[in-house]
Amino acid sequence: MLKTIGVEKIEDLFDKLPEDFRFPDLKLPPQQTEMEIAADLDEISSSNGSTKELISFLGAGAYDHYTPAAVDNLLQRGEFYTAYTPYQPEISQGTLQAIFEYQSMIGQLTGMSVSNASHYDGATACAEAVIMAYHHFRGKRHKVLLSRALNPQYRQVVRTYMQGNPDLTITGDEQAVGIDADLKNFTALIDNDTAVVIVQYPDFFGRVINYKPLIEAAHAQGALVAVAVNPTALALLTPPGEIGADIVVGEGQPLGIPLSYGGPYLGFFAVNEELIRKISGRLVGQTTDVQGQLAYVLTLTAREQHIRREKATSNICSNQGLMMLASTIYLTLLGKQGFKQVANLCYQKAHYAASQINAITGYSQVFSETPFFHEFVIKAPVNTEHLLLDLRGYDILGGYDLSHDYPELKNCLLIAVTEKMPRENIDFLHDTLLEVTHD
Amino acid sequence: MEYPKDLKYMKSDEWIKVENGIGTIGISDYAQDSLSDVVYVEFIVDPDQKVAAGEGLATVESVKAAAEVNMPVSGTILEINSGLSDTPEVLNQSPYGDGWLVKVQLDDESELDALMDAEAYEAYCQGR
Numbered sequence: 001m002l003k004t005i006g007v008e009k010i011e012d013l014f015d016k017l018p019e020d021f022r023f024p025d026l027k028l029p030p031q032q033t034e035m036e037i038a039a040d041l042d043e044i045s046s047s048n049g050s051t052k053e054l055i056s057f058l059g060a061g062a063y064d065h066y067t068p069a070a071v072d073n074l075l076q077r078g079e080f081y082t083a084y085t086p087y088q089p090e091i092s093q094g095t096l097q098a099i100f101e102y103q104s105m106i107g108q109l110t111g112m113s114v115s116n117a118s119h120y121d122g123a124t125a126c127a128e129a130v131i132m133a134y135h136h137f138r139g140k141r142h143k144v145l146l147s148r149a150l151n152p153q154y155r156q157v158v159r160t161y162m163q164g165n166p167d168l169t170i171t172g173d174e175q176a177v178g179i180d181a182d183l184k185n186f187t188a189l190i191d192n193d194t195a196v197v198i199v200q201y202p203d204f205f206g207r208v209i210n211y212k213p214l215i216e217a218a219h220a221q222g223a224l225v226a227v228a229v230n231p232t233a234l235a236l237l238t239p240p241g242e243i244g245a246d247i248v249v250g251e252g253q254p255l256g257i258p259l260s261y262g263g264p265y266l267g268f269f270a271v272n273e274e275l276i277r278k279i280s281g282r283l284v285g286q287t288t289d290v291q292g293q294l295a296y297v298l299t300l301t302a303r304e305q306h307i308r309r310e311k312a313t314s315n316i317c318s319n320q321g322l323m324m325l326a327s328t329i330y331l332t333l334l335g336k337q338g339f340k341q342v343a344n345l346c347y348q349k350a351h352y353a354a355s356q357i358n359a360i361t362g363y364s365q366v367f368s369e370t371p372f373f374h375e376f377v378i379k380a381p382v383n384t385e386h387l388l389l390d391l392r393g394y395d396i397l398g399g400y401d402l403s404h405d406y407p408e409l410k411n412c413l414l415i416a417v418t419e420k421m422p423r424e425n426i427d428f429l430h431d432t433l434l435e436v437t438h439d
Numbered sequence: 440m441e442y443p444k445d446l447k448y449m450k451s452d453e454w455i456k457v458e459n460g461i462g463t464i465g466i467s468d469y470a471q472d473s474l475s476d477v478v479y480v481e482f483i484v485d486p487d488q489k490v491a492a493g494e495g496l497a498t499v500e501s502v503k504a505a506a507e508v509n510m511p512v513s514g515t516i517l518e519i520n521s522g523l524s525d526t527p528e529v530l531n532q533s534p535y536g537d538g539w540l541v542k543v544q545l546d547d548e549s550e551l552d553a554l555m556d557a558e559a560y561e562a563y564c565q566g567r
Contacts, residue, residue: 311505
């Protein structure tokens with residue numbers, strides 16, 4: 001082969017590279033056996049902290065909920081163990097049935113009529129809402145409004161997704177617009193060039209805000225409204241579909257998916273019926289086969305590349321299959337009542353925690369006048385970076401430091417409490433805060 | 440396959456019929472047959488919009504593919520057959536009748552000369 005292409009030795013193929021980089025000394029450790037390497041890796045991984053041994057008040061988009069053992073067990077069945085919907089979908093009735101049930105449950109949860117089969121995570125589902133809205137108006141509306149109280153990571157992903165589109169201005173989340181619960185400044189930005197307005201429910205600070213006036217203001221300008229939701233909260237709250245949202249997206253991780261360093265997670269995406277033709281991904285429908293038996297089919301895949309090719313408006317043509325399945329099993333196992341119970345426990349425990357911490361001298365709950373779900377903001381009397389390190393010494397992950405994303409919330413912590421948190425641990429956080437603050 | 444004589448055709452399978460300076464535009468029998476069952480029609484122009492020859496008018500989606508419908512001549516959109524969004528199957532049943540897509544006010548009727556007549560279009564289709 002070397003002779004055919006006219007070079008003498010293999011090294012000649014690399015002569016375009018600077019000489020220093022051609023055959024660098026990789027400085028690898030001496031060769032090890034598999035057993036030795038496994039032991040090394042074990043040791044490295046044991047220096048990770050996990051929510052098993054730490055008391056975690058971290059949330060900010062990913063939540064430590066209890067997952068029934070059956071979820072993982074069913075998930076690992078060979079018949080389901082693929083991330084993809086098969087390319088001959090109808091042959092996999094089990095997968096299609098799971099998607100159908102997932103879509104039905106997301107529909108019920110969000111109050112929307114249509115749900116696709118899922119996205120990578122909440123942030124990418126959010127970005128997909130922007131892409132869909134842009135194409136819905138055929139590129140004629142150029143403004144996307146993101147609430148400053150929308151998860152900063154979601155906002156960043158939206159910007160990354162849309163960076164190749166110079167027609168679009170992504171705005172509304174500047175510090176000057178603010179994070180006031182009345183949304184006055186933010187609502188004032190909606191005009192007839194606005195394609196979509198995106199808000200979060202409960203918002204990044206855990207606040208439950210009534211978006212009805214905002215939705216009405218947006219609709220008056222002909223704009224779409226997307227609401228990024230926490231699915232657990234929807235067990236208790238009025239779903240956005242009932243107050244007129246056009247698109248509902250969200251992070252499905254709280255539905256039986258482990259925290260696992262930030263992924264794989266699950267993005268859900270639901271719309272009202274008017275937008276059914278605009279959504280990416282696939283829809284599964286229920287029907288009967290030639291023998292009159294119950295069967296599932298891919299009813300609609302209109303936006304996918306294999307139908308629309310270069311006219312496709314999205315890259316998404318499959319789904320986050322395994323994680324979608326996990327959430328479906330989780331919701332099925334819990335049932336309506338069980339899921340409500342989880343949400344209610346989150347709510348009650350978070351409110352207990354908020355009142356306990358609020359009672360400590362120097363600590364105060366920010367936004368205390370606005371209802372919240374299972375996450376709240378506490379202003380600390382000390383530097384939060386140091387405080388979190390101190391708490392870490394007591395095996396407590398004390399929350400999410402808001403100072404970096406929100407300079408206006410200096411020394412503020414975002415604290416999440418789920419159903420898993422025992423009361424003793426909340427009291428322990430309270431006592432530890434007292435102790436480390438007085439030091 | 441039908442190729443009505445009173446129409447002009449594009450290579451991309453649109454037809455136009457002109458009466459008193461007003462053109463009616465649709466897709467040919469050959470086009471609906473190649474697409475198979477049409478499930479969705481999405482208009483990408485609005486009434487009163489000026490559209491140049493060759494620009495897109497609508498997207499027609501079938502169970503197999505999505506196809507863009509283009510403007511055969513330059514002109515202003517007068518009317519769109521918006522009912523097709525609810526009954527896309529009409530495009531298969533009556534591509535030259537009730538399945539029309541848009542009506543336009545032509546800018547310049549001489550642009551029609553650049554299009555194929557029925558005979559040329561039929562020969563073109565048979566050669567594909």
